[in-house]
Amino acid sequence: MAIRTRKKQSPVRLWLLVALLAVVCAIIFMLPTANEAIPEVAAEAEQVEDETVATTLAKVGMQAPDFTVTMFDGSSLTLSEQKGKVVLVNFWATWCPPCRQELMRVQSDIVDRFAGQPFVFIPISRAEEKETVAAFREQMGYTFPMGLDPDRAIYDRYASNFIPRNFLINSEGTVVAATVGYEQEEFDALIAQIETLLNQ
Secondary structure, X not given: OOOOOOOOOOHHHHHHHHHXXXXXXXXXXXXXXXXXXXXXXXXXXXXXXXXXXXXXXXXXXXXXXXXXXXXXXXXEEEHHHHOXXXXXXXXXXXXXXXXXXXXXXXXXXXXXXXXXXXXXXXXXXXXXXXXHHHHHHHHHOOOOOOEEEOOXXXXXXXXXXXXXXEEEEOOOOEEEEEEEOOOHHHHHHHHHHXXXXXXX
């Protein structure tokens, strides 16, 4: 009967394993712990929040600054003439990726959804000429109304930085929500707020 003998581990192999283990332990030790990382993340989030608040001029609870905007089709629209309606003012630009994401939802989730109701959607292109907006509309196939603000005269009444921005205005002309950037959940919440205002 053959007896199997156990092969001895090579000392070189054993030392390699020990060295590898030491390197892994060193890497783990040098990584910041969860507790160390949390304050950094919280500080960054707080800074973003502070910048958002500081650059928002038309704040929740304020009367929305009045404006008259020239629309893409050449007509004009004045905010104060929309009293009695819920209004969503959206500032965007063709070069802005989050703006593009948001605009892709507009036709079905805003324009079609609230058609026939006392609601007005005013997307305003910030600091861009009509030709730029025209090329973008053609490329994307957008046909819903858009406003033009080539010199930022309207935008500068509402904010000093960052797009996209949404300002939801109730039927009394008061800003009831102001958002910056695009996140699906936040946009969904904005749609829910519009529905709530329309059902009041």
